Amino acid sequence: MAMEEINELIEQRIKKLAELRQSGIEPFGSSFYAEDHASELLNKFGSVAKEALEANPVSCSLAGRIISMRDFGKAAFAHIQDTTGKIQVYFKKDMLGEKQIIVKKLDIGDIIGLKGKLFRTKTDELTVEVNDLVFLTKSLRSLPEKWHGLKDIETRYRQRYVDLIVNPEVRQTFVKKSIIIKAIRDFLESKGFIEVETPMMHPIPGGATARPFKTHHNALGIDLYLRIAPELYLKRLLVGGYERVYELNRNFRNEGISTKHNPEFSMLEFYIAYRDYHFLMSFTEELITHVSKKTLGTLKIPYGDTIIDLTPPWPRISMLEALMQKGVPQEIFNGSEKARAWAKANKIEIEEGASSGKILDEIFKERVEPELIQPTFIIDHPVELSPLAKKKSDNPALAERFELFITSREIANAFSELIDPIEQRQRLLTQVEAKAQGDEEAHWMDEDFVRALEYGMPPAAGEGVGIDRLVMLLTNSQSIRDVILFPQLKPEQ
């Protein structure tokens, strides 16, 4: 511990620690096999009458952190918190013999193990009367205040461990995240998918339009990129003969940080052979409603001031139709000149040299996206925005693609896969040209990926689901930092 970190409060606790050792009590213990948990005791015995508890005493044992204490000299009450919740404990010091010293030196934040029996206090609170206890961990830093708790957002993120100790709802959010992810895996596995792991370090970053993080492998002497998407590897697996694969893991994108963006984030990608994007829309409805029912038990979920109704089917609106519904004239679909002029007239900023598809996308983000609160599929995007997607057979300017929007956020992105290797090479070459023109997010050429397609990939559909955003939706969280345990921050000084 650095010198400047030692303040009076820590010194006092270090002193108590020494005093405990002098009394033969080790303040940092080892294993303690508790037979009970706080919430289980409350659930099981919370409504058992006082007299019944006296007539048939219930013994129990607990391990956890002291989070509040009321000392009376010869007796004391405290609340002890374990992973399930908290319960009151009662120390009658003359019952504890020489272990009284433990109670005397006990601070809020310390972790103890205890044995005792249940009773009800005068105010009828189910409480453990302690008849034996053991010190497990001495805490040297005082916890935030009991009433206001820890509010400072920066401290909550930087010292998430403290946030988790004192804010039970935060602990609950991450339990829910775990349940959501498990529900997704269960669902996919019930549909015959297998989970796979593909490289996180790519010699050629691909599968998405995004800027990558770069790193270096010393022994190989090559630069590598943290993956921006697993897409191209998962498709190689379809070539290899798997028909249903998924990967649920981290992606890394070297972009700005916001309430919706963390540089590393969790993404589900899954691929299914012999299906198309129409199939995937129904499948997505099934997946997300399954997860919502499993985690929340309902399809009507509160988010901020609104209720999101996940009851399927969800509207499927083509991107162009959605634009027209917002008063965008049809003529702008005919070439970038008209689109650019209209965007300019309507004060929507467009980059130099943006393609007509890119311009439409900008207009869409400005005019349509904010309105997509309830679940909505936006389908049939301009093909130049979708270099890995199959063209629509009846309109080669559009791709067989959809994006699912909920609460104005893109939750999923999917398409029928482009499996024609010759066309794929052409489309990637177009991207490489755009990259040469300065588009930092354009795709790279991946010759091995095209070579894989040349062996033949079955017709397939693939989808990516932003897990953190889905968790935000299902936990009513307004910031992605509230669903990532350790969000990326600048280092403290």
Next chain:
RNA sequence: GGGCCGUUAGCUCAGCUGGUAGAGCAGCUGACUCUUAAUCAGCGGGUCGCAGGUUCGAAUCCUGCACGGCUCACCA
């Protein structure tokens, strides 16, 4: 990266037009065997984010920097 806001005790916060820093909780000492924001008496605790500047004097005014929040841009 731009704009706005914030940073004072371990935590939550006051601190006026500049006069030399406060409260509650937590802590320490003492009292108290059914409290639960326990109570009562007493006590300690601060490089006021950092660095400059203005001033007789700066937590307060000015400039720069750091970190954070919101927001715009970019993206999922």
